[in-house]
Amino acid sequence: MSKTDFVGKPEKKVDGRKLVLGKPVFTDDFRLPGMLYAELLVSPHAHARIKNIDASKALALPGVVKVLTYKDLPRVNYASGGQSYPQPLPFDQVSLDDKVRHVGDRVALVAAETPELAQKALRLINVEYEVLPHVTDMEAAMKDGAPVIHDEPGVEGIFDTQHNVIYHIDEHVGDIEKAFAEADHVFEREFRTPKQHHAQMELHACITYWDEDDRLVVRTSTQVPFHVRRIIAPLIGLPIKRIRVVKPRIGGGFGGKQEILLEDLCAHMTIATGRPVRLQYSRRQEFMSGRSRHPQIIKFKLAVKDNEVTGTELRLIGDTGAYASHGLTVQMVAGLKSLTLYNAPNSHFLCDVVYTNTPPAGAFRGYGTMQCEFALEVMMEEIAEKLGLDVIEFKRKNLIKVGDNMWVAQKLGEGREGYAQVMTTSAFDECLKIGVEATDFYNKRKAYQNQSGSKRKGIGVATVMHGSGIAGLDMGAATLKMNDDGSFNLQMGATDLGTGSDTILAQMAAEILSIPVEDFIVYSSDTDFTPFDTGAYASSTTYISGGAVRNVALEIKKQIQAHAADMLEWKNPEELELRDRKVIAPDGRSVTFEQVALSSTHQMNQHQIMATASHMSYMSPPPTAAQFVEVEVDTETGEVKVERMLMVVDCGRVINPITAAGQVEGGMQQALGFAHSEFSLFDESGDMVNARLAEYHAYKAHEMPATDVIFVQTDDPNGPFGAKSISELAIDGVAPALVSAIHDATGVWIRELPLTPEKVWRSLNQ
The missing domain is CATH 3.30.365.10 (Aldehyde oxidase/xanthine dehydrogenase, molybdopterin binding domain)
Structure with missing residues (x-):
């Protein structure tokens, strides 16, 4: 270099x-003369039709200026996921609808002179609902007779409306059946991952107003300002040239702000009143009206011949919640990245993306990759153990190499056909070597073989890769x-x-x-x-x-x-x-x-x-990494104490080591929550019972274990100054390394996240 x-x-x-x-740099630090405060009325039901809305009592309250319902707005279909043109179908949303499909779905918008008045007005709106049967389980949603979540006319692009299957993907390369037939060993395993929430510090916030040239200004906490402008234009009936979107500083996004959630409603209210309007989610609305990670059911089937992975089949079900949003692209990326990690020449990806009556899933750091790489990495270590092989060497032998064609890349783009890819740089070998030495991996594994007592220690490992942008699109x-x-x-x-x-x-x-x-x-x-x-x-x-x-x-x-x-x-x-x-x-x-x-x-x-x-760029060079996690497991209670995490990272050339290290440390913290403690729990009515940070356990700073980052720099020929990406790679490896460490400590494989004490205890006692 x-x-x-x-x-x-x-x-x-x-x-x-x-x-x-x-x-005052954030969206909600901004105030304008005459600004109205908007509040969103959301559905208390998981699935219902709105038979009537009476806002007369709310409008009679002094200081309440306007109430908007589905009766006041044109019915223009759109998709809320902030993705490039043309967005994948279906366009299964409207700004305000006469049907609600999850607890927290939009019902009405109130604007008043103060936030307190707007909140009081919400309680005065009378909504008559026809409550419908609902379904919150993705497998149940696909069965005959399940409630049909999207039965509205005019929505194109849903694969099987009656079974709530939005997308069905069936792609393959090579001859997978031949690979299984000729294999020395065939392994099959199923894994499940939870619905994780972003829990970013800054709530979604938006302020809209007319400027002196009669143009609508949208000040919003968003990751995708240009997509916001394009997507809301037809919804609010303004040409793009009359809309300006301003992105101030952002207090966390992680993919949750790659979604058009408030901007259209806030703009509608400014248009209706002629005044500046401010709209912000509450923390509960972040959980119930925002977006989350897609829960997945992941089934891998691997063919192994001469200790090499010759065939990989991934059968995936993704739960996108009440609206399609990023449902297609998240699952396609999951298939692309996981099937490329060990790059079997014979691969098959079979996937269904399913509606449920739960808050919609969307973009979330890791974007499907972390779920499927979790499953694949755990499975690869289990295979190595069953075959009597050293897990590091087994993975090293099978990982994609520099110069290899990425076999499924052209079949699995992002919502469309992709582009041929070649692995241009990789530091898998170096990352594993350095991580093994830094953690004293082999000596610890040897020492942990004959433990006694209820407290058992373990060390785990995983290898992961991601991408750098969307080839041919970004x-x-x-x-x-x-x-x-x-x-x-x-x-x-x-x-x-x-x-x-x-x-x-x-x-x-x-x-x-x-x-x-x-x-x-x-x-x-x-x-x-x-x-x-x-x-x-x-x-x-x-x-x-x-x-x-x-x-x-x-x-x-x-x-x-x-x-x-x-x-x-x-x-x-x-x-x-x-x-x-x-x-x-x-x-x-x-x-x-x-x-x-x-x-x-x-x-x-x-x-x-x-x-x-x-x-x-038509290339998306993958960054690579090795993840190590050390734990202590209490076999009597199932409690897992994570003692250390180390990620050894190849992100090409590091542009700023401080900000890069911060990205890796933050990614590991978020991944630890996904693997260990975070999940969404729904009751029989479809309401999330832990939709508060007090009950939803994201890892806090004082709870974190020792966390280390080591960079191994490569020089990618496609990246500026040799750089590749880093932010999403940082979240991919903790979950499989944690499961690996728990297995090292206890001998038990756990295939469903998060690894709560109850789940670990039950696995130990089955």
């Missing part, structure tokens, strides 16, 4: 100062403009969710222009003033948006060299070096960036040094 001045350095976050000082753009003092405005559509992407993208520009990061004023995600970006999802920002920043910085470098060459009367601009805010000629003469800026705008051949560039 070549020496760099800014890339690879632990630069401070460009937004760090204003965040720690508590500046696109990002960036603009650079030089100011009079030689500083720059860097304007990007890329959305910083708190990940530090604004900082690392500025570091890339700084590296090319050889100036400090502090010389960039960074703006991101305003649909009027920043160029397009598909949004912060699919682990695309570093790889895709970073490519755009690299391209635009190279163009600006050429413009600076060209103008400085005129100033210095130097014939060949490309011979001029940029260093320390100067342009230096081979003979030692130089001009400063400030002199170049002043000359270009005020004196010589006057023009603005400015450019816009885009980037997309």
